[in-house]
């Protein structure tokens with residue numbers, strides 16, 4: 001006889017059609033939890049650990065811990081972090097209906113904390129942006145190239161004395177300019193000031209006040225410093241056509257107008273927008289097209305819509321099904337193209353732009369006939385998403401996922417040479433791969449290939465909002481009021497049968513002591529047969545919503 005433990009959960013997903021877009025949106029949102037720095041309960045560190053890089057700022061007498069690590073490394077940039085926050089938030093701002101609340105900020109189990117998970121995730125970064133503004137000074141980068149000499153898990157690496165023989169990381173600060181980075185920070189905080197007011201009005205106000213200050217500092221000598229990125233050397237290619245900061249300043253001003261209603265912000269936003277780079281790509285160096293969209297909504301001016309239209313109508317798709325723009329981070333670009341096309345569709349109803357957006361998302365999720373040896377037919381480039389059954393990447397260039405506490409480069413080389421994924425300590429669930437290096441070829445799922453196989457916060461950013469738009473458009477809402485039940489466990493000649501019912505769908509695992517005995521997606525009612533009789537009580541886990549429950553066997 002088995003005593004059954006009943007479980008009621010506020011969780012569900014829905015499958016509509018071939019892909020499971022709500023599930024993809026959830027995975028790509030929760031991915032941000034792997035990038036958390038400081039003592040912010042990253043799910044890719046031991047939860048018992050006291051965090052990593054908790055002493056950021058300490059030698060200046062400041063607490064600059066928290067925020068997001070950039071990619072598979074541990075540097076914190078004001079260029080990419082706030083941009084990422086802005087992209088995630090803008091989707092929520094435009095279609096909040098499709099954003100679920102499945103967990104709390106520290107990944108405690110469902111039913112969540114009453115706050116959409118996307119806001120829980122973004123608040124990690126906005127908390128950090130608030131800390132980094134001290135009086136008239138902004139601390140705009142923490143850590144630098146010395147970080148890349150090591151590949152250890154976060155807590156271990158944060159104890160290394162690699163910064164002038166200390167473990168106090170380098171901190172870069174300014175009292176003017178850095179306008180692309182600070183403009184993005186102003187935009188992200190202003191939008192948080194709008195989105196968070198329904199959950200904590202005081203926090204929202206704090207964000208708004210900080211946004212004003214970031215914007216003011218960014219406006220001091222903006223041209224002089226926006227392209228002088230010699231200190232860090234990572235994003236220095238953002239010189240040239242990318243050095244334009246009119247787009248980020250405009251975005252900051254446009255969103256400040258939304259939250260403050262002070263006319264000067266709108267006037268300034270329009271003035272920046274006129275000077276922005278409308279012929280460029282849309283992405284983390286250039287948010288001009290999002291600015292045009294936002295100003296079109298606010299002013300109804302057709303010139304802004306025309307600028308947006310030019311960008312969208314100049315996207316092409318390759319024969320294999322997606323928009324390929326550059327070798328490095330090609331799926332980041334595909335996600336960007338999808339999001340800006342989705343917004344154009346929202347503004348105009350233009351069906352070809354919606355089709356383009358969806359083609360890019362579908363490609364990323366596995367709708368293709370094979371790209372390379374490592375990306376066969378139906379291979380999904382989003383880790384953990386395997387709805388079409390073609391698999392997903394196993395070898396991310398990502399130090400926290402590798403999780404080495406010592407001899408990291410030895411382990412790295414073994415993973416590379418023997419293609420041994422079992423040496424990773426964590427699955428980088430929700431991470432979006434850099435992608436194919438050629439239009440329809442050369443994708444290497446390889447820890448040693450940081451072009452194909454790096455994973456960054458700003459790769460997932462616009463992609464996630466594009467997926468959310470598909471959910472919005474196709475009414476694939478996540479309903480947080482449905483249940484999962486374990487309602488029958490019985491022994492048979494073929495093994496133990498566990499029957500589970502669920503109103504939507506989720507991915508679960510069943511564990512027998514230390515051994516995973518089953519995993520898969522459960523939707524509606526499912527009977528799972530375990531081949532061997534369990535040694536003890538079974539544990540059923542949903543690692544995404546972070547709950548587990550014992551099935552007590554007597």
Ligand SMILES: [Ca+2]
Nearest residue numbers: 103115116117
């Ligand atoms: Ca939540």
Ligand SMILES: [Ca+2]
Nearest residue numbers: 244245285286
């Ligand atoms: Ca720019």
